[in-house]
Amino acid sequence: MEIADFLLAVAVFVLAMVALGLIRILRGPAAADRMMAAQLLGAGGIAALLLLGVATEADAAIDVALVLALLAAFASVAFVQGASRPDDDPSKETHRS
Amino acid sequence: MSFVLDLFTMGAVSAGAFFFLAGTLGLLRFPDPLTRLHALTKADNLGLGLIVVGLLPQVAWPFGAFKLIAVWLMGLFAATTVSQLMARAARDGGPSP
Numbered sequence A: 001m002e003i004a005d006f007l008l009a010v011a012v013f014v015l016a017m018v019a020l021g022l023i024r025i026l027r028g029p030a031a032a033d034r035m036m037a038a039q040l041l042g043a044g045g046i047a048a049l050l051l052l053g054v055a056t057e058a059d060a061a062i063d064v065a066l067v068l069a070l071l072a073a074f075a076s077v078a079f080v081q082g083a084s085r086p087d088d089d090p091s092k093e094t095h096r097s
Numbered sequence B: 001m002s003f004v005l006d007l008f009t010m011g012a013v014s015a016g017a018f019f020f021l022a023g024t025l026g027l028l029r030f031p032d033p034l035t036r037l038h039a040l041t042k043a044d045n046l047g048l049g050l051i052v053v054g055l056l057p058q059v060a061w062p063f064g065a066f067k068l069i070a071v072w073l074m075g076l077f078a079a080t081t082v083s084q085l086m087a088r089a090a091r092d093g094g095p096s097p
Helices: A003-020 A021-029 A031-055 A059-084 B002-029 B033-058 B061-090
Strands: none
Touching: A003 A021, A003 A031, A003 B002, A003 B033, A021 A031, A021 B002, A031 A059, A031 B002, A031 B033, A031 B061, A059 B061, B002 B033, B033 B061
8 A cells, every 4th residue: 555655654744844934933033923834834734634534544644633623723823812902902903905 | 547547646736746845945045034935835735735746646536635634725724824923923023932
């Protein structure tokens, strides 16, 4: 069953790419840049879990990927909420475009 | 037939892995937050989407495939929401770390 080996290799490759992307967390400069690397980690983690789940026929890994998709979204939304709250009140929420 | 499906899986999953490579390089090399966000969404949407499409022939037909599509839709909704919020945070000068 060589397709499973191929899928495992791609899972490792995707995880390596995501780990490389984490360099952006070290460099910054803005907090939004760091959060983007975390978002990439979420997407790459979902992809790797799906690949592993199909390659090893472990169906539970696909459920874990579903939960990770949910949690990655919550993490980023919480970041944006928390980051935009402290100094400005919501009344001067402006849309300059 | 199975050989053709395996070939399809290899092609689509490789294309997805390529988009993860492109997203990581863009996240590391692009000059400002909005272009980095552009690279990140390529990895999120196309990378994950192509990997899911590639995995579809390898799972049990109706329910395994539906679950994979559910994971992909979840990731897609999360990515769209988060990229809008992140772009607003980056435009407003970036939240303080």
